[in-house]
Amino acid sequence: MTIKLFSYLKFISGICLASLLIAGCGGGNKISSEKHKYLLIINGEKGSRDEDRMLWFDSLDSSLVLHTNQASMINNKLGSTVILNHNFLLSMDKKSGLFSKYQYAEDGLKSGGELKLEEFEYISFTTKLDSTLLYIGGRGHKNISSYAIIDQEKMLLVRKGRLDLPVAAEQNASDNFGMLKNNHLYVGYSSFGEDYDHCSDTSYLAVLDYPALKLKSVDKDVRSAFPGSGVNGMFNFFADTKEDLYVLTSPVFYHGNHPTASTAFYRISNGKGEFDKEYFFDLSKQLNGRHLLGITQAAAGKVILATISFPSTGKSDYYVADVYKKTIKLLLKNQNQPNFVWGTSGYYDGENASFIVNESQGKARMYVYDGNKDILRSGPAIEGNISSKSSYLILNPSKKDFD
DSSP states (O other): OOOBOOOOOOOSSHHHHHHHHHTOSTTTOOOOTTTOOEEEEEESSTTOOTTEEEEEEOOOOTTOEEEGGGSEEOTTTOOSEEEEOSSEEEEEETTTTEEEEEEEETTEEEEEEEEEOTTOSEEEEEEESSSSEEEEEEEOGGGOEEEEEEETTTTEEEEEEOOOOOOOTTOEEEEEEEEEETTEEEEEEEEEOTTSOSOOSOEEEEEEETTTOOEEEEEEEOSSSSBSOSSTTSOOEEEOTTOOEEEEBOSSSTTOOOTTSOOEEEEEOTTOSSOOTTOOEEHHHHTTTOEEEEEEEEETTEEEEEEEOSSOOSEEEEEEEETTTTEEEEEEEEEEOOOOSSSOSEEEOSSEEEEEEEEETTEEEEEEEETTTTEEEEEEEEESSOOTTOEEEEEOTTOOOOO
16 A cells, blocks of 8 residues: 655644653653554564554654653554554454454554454555455465455455466466556566575566456566565555556565566556556666665655665665656665565655664664655654664554555
């Protein structure tokens, strides 16, 4: 899902707020969701659910300090996948196969139901089909791709199955991104061997009729590989004002396994069911062969990206790319490599893009990029029980336009 968040709000009780966030106002009471509009969800340590927290806050000002001792513990509730909505989130635990719903509350997450999703050990992407129905693409036993359609309000399974997507001999399809557009489901995918070896060098784009989900067409492209990230919550693509889709490829991230291909943007023109053969934005070529991950959309035609080394060095540079001008500009250099327990720690509100960078043990910093002015500034500091491997999600629950 493309998360469009944030509108700047006033400070509420400014002096008390500052002390509340740093040291606790009036004896360390939890920050109220009724007073503070932004929500930060923290995974304290990659691979662990023992230190998960959520914290309400009110401003993107650089003087603000968000401390984990003012956060509510939500440990052992969220699984490997988190899907954000304006008044609730969904999470899947791959060990139990349970898909759970939680409402945001003042002091944590309140259970809103659950359902069993068999044959799903991993979710690649989700996309809304209407105000209640959610399409889930993922994989299960032996990495076989499947899909499910659920009613996310009632937490009911509506339909499940497997898409009939053509791939190379002795390979399985791996769906990487998807969206419903003009009564058709667009699915970008790659293919792999059973154990995620022998990565295909081909990018596929399937167009299916909806709601029948019958295959209408398939396009292929070999200018890059692994269209989309294949990881729910990671930045995959965006649609511009003309409804053209710009899709980021991921040759090395996760199981891309294709380091000789360039990280790039494809374009799918509005009303077309194929990769635009006249458009190709080769990001790696401009960075001497380096690869990148998507963080968030940043403005009209702009995207925040972070470099990813192969093999990993643990360090990343942050860039902003302009898909119209095919330019890329350095924002931050030699930062800790971002972690993605639930997806990217970035968001876009229609004016500003924000993302979080881990600085050192116990410290992180939010950055805010104004795409119209092309200015990056420091946002709130995050301190406490976090590490260089912490991950984050941020949202404004009052915003309802998440797709």
